[in-house]
Amino acid sequence: MKKNNAFTLAEVLVTLIILGVIASMTIPALKKTSDEKVFVATLLKAQSQLTQATKTLKRTEGPIAMWTDYSNAENAPEQIINIYKKIMPPASILSKSYTINPLVSSESKNTGSSDDKNNSNSSKGEDQDSEEQQAFTEIPNDNRTIMTADGIVYTLASVNNCTAANAASKNCFRFVVDVNGSKEPNMVGVDVYAFDVMKNSDVIPVMGTCPPAGGSDYGWGCTSRAIAEKDISW
Numbered sequence: 001m002k003k004n005n006a007f008t009l010a011e012v013l014v015t016l017i018i019l020g021v022i023a024s025m026t027i028p029a030l031k032k033t034s035d036e037k038v039f040v041a042t043l044l045k046a047q048s049q050l051t052q053a054t055k056t057l058k059r060t061e062g063p064i065a066m067w068t069d070y071s072n073a074e075n076a077p078e079q080i081i082n083i084y085k086k087i088m089p090p091a092s093i094l095s096k097s098y099t100i101n102p103l104v105s106s107e108s109k110n111t112g113s114s115d116d117k118n119n120s121n122s123s124k125g126e127d128q129d130s131e132e133q134q135a136f137t138e139i140p141n142d143n144r145t146i147m148t149a150d151g152i153v154y155t156l157a158s159v160n161n162c163t164a165a166n167a168a169s170k171n172c173f174r175f176v177v178d179v180n181g182s183k184e185p186n187m188v189g190v191d192v193y194a195f196d197v198m199k200n201s202d203v204i205p206v207m208g209t210c211p212p213a214g215g216s217d218y219g220w221g222c223t224s225r226a227i228a229e230k231d232i233s234w
Helices: 009-061 076-084 111-117 119-128 222-229
Strands: 145-147 153-159 171-178 192-198 203-205
Touching: 009 076, 009 171, 009 192, 009 203, 009 222, 076 145, 076 153, 076 171, 192 222, 203 222
Parallel strands: none
Antiparallel strands: 145 153, 153 171, 171 192, 192 203
């Protein structure tokens, strides 16, 4: 009598269950890695766009310190963003404001190791960050925000008085950049980053401890780390 070597239904079902478990464990990790690579690539693109726009506007509009009355906190952000719209015209308008979240990672629970790893980045970033800059927690759908055709959202988050007699490296204002618009996760250090525009027109990725040690630190310092490492490793 010929022997039947076919798999039984039970064996097939067990195999499918095992494959399903393996897929459920590996696919989310692969998707996360893929998403993060896209976020970093778009962050580098946003840095280039913002840098080129700022340099061009300095030539056409004059010194940055003369762009607005920086002491007028109510009107200065809108006046500055209107200048950038000449180079970066908005492709669409946000339908509504949305909240951005502080970075949360496993390393955040170990402040000793993160402080040691990023000590070289922390001093300058902490000096530059004001309470207002750290407390920026929402992307508004108003005249402080530009959404470009590639889906990147640029928001004029805060301004400093850079018209006073001071060093050329004075931080004049800060852009918060969401590299994938209002899509989740809307988390600082993942898809939301920040750049300081200096009096001399340099566009500097915000520096600081990454991942943050907690407290009021949202994780803006991950901007410089993501650009330097071209990776999101936290």
